[in-house]
Amino acid sequence: MAELRPLAEDLSGPSRALAQALRELFTGLGVSVRRYAARRTRDAGTLSRYLSGTRVPPWEVVMDLFTDLAEHRGTAATPEAIELIRGLHRAAVEAGTSPQHAVEVLEQQLADADRDSRRSTVREDVLGEALLDRRHQIADLEVRLSQLEAEWHAERERADRLADASPDLTALLHERDTLRDEVTRLTADLDATRRRRDQAEERCTLLERQLESVERARRGVGLPAVAPCPGHGAHTLPKVLIVDDQPDNLLAMTAVLAGLGQELMAVSSGREALRALLDHDDFAVILMDVQMPQMDGYETAAHIKRRHRNRDVPIIFLTAMGDDPEHSARGYAAGAVDYIGKPFDPWVLRAKVAVFTGIHLERRLAAR
DSSP: OOOOOOOOTTOOHHHHHHHHHHHHHHHTTOOOHHHHHHHTTOOHHHHHHHHHTSSOOOHHHHHHHHHHHHHHHTSOOOHHHHHHHHHHHHHHHHHTOSHHHHHHHHHHHHHHHHHHHHHHHHHHHHHHHHHHHHHHHHHHHHHHHHHHHHHHHHTGGGHHHHHHHSOOHHHHHHHHHHHHHHHHHHHHHHHHHHHHHHHHHHHHHHHHHHHHHHHHHHTTOOOOOOOOOTTSOGGGSOEEEEEOSOHHHHHHHHHHHGGGTOEEEEESSHHHHHHHHHHOOOEEEEEEESOOSSSOHHHHHHHHHHSTTTTTSOEEEEESSTTOHHHHHHHHHTTOSEEEESSOOHHHHHHHHHHHHHHHHHHHHHTO
């Protein structure tokens, strides 16, 4: 069995205590990190960080460890043991939340978005050159085909001999059509790459604004509270829709956002979210859990984006599936503008929501 990575050296007391407890649970399984990650369909690197203390895992990861250990040993964990680990987990989450931690999270997301933008720009240049080359080849073939057709019509009586002496016309036509198909594919690929670059640039801009919000908090300025539009009543406060099937998560997010001054609405399923969007059309942002029963976050987002009145409402996904680029890419493809990992950092959550509600108010004022 592969050895666990050693505990990180600069861990806080709560993080070290939680990591040591999790390592004891994991060691009891008698498998390697990679094998267990494959069993649970998780990223091995993220799981290793959980066990070395550099990342606090979502509570569901801890419960999976209890479940698998109970199956392996044939005896369930006691409520006292679970409650002990729950206390360690809560303390580690609270110890890990600070403006500096939020800055690190947002800077990592900004680096990912910037890398995506740069890669897309390079790919755009490559595709553009390939597209130009194929178009030149088509133009050359068109010239050759025109010359052959002119000769064909000018000397109809010598058609049989001309056909024998000239290159195979059918082969030329096939080559041209193949190149045209390739141009169509390259054009679509180029358009998709440009869209991805533009989306990455938009994410960079949003993340820079979020970093500014957290930096203001570090200087003691604090995140700005949202105020109603001038000349309007309190009912014009921007609305925030929170969607999560776990009551504890809804309560935690509501408590974190309460001081920002938005009108908060919490629902526990994708279907309830769709009903809320039918009754209200002035949401500034939607916080959407990914893993929900019956209708997950991706499916719910797809329904929202198909509705004309709601399709421009920004969606932030909350995911416990780690920072695997595959998951974030799927979220962006489903229509999300941002994502937050669980357990979420209160400073990151507040910064992201504050920025999107600020953008919502700016647009509303501009439309007056």
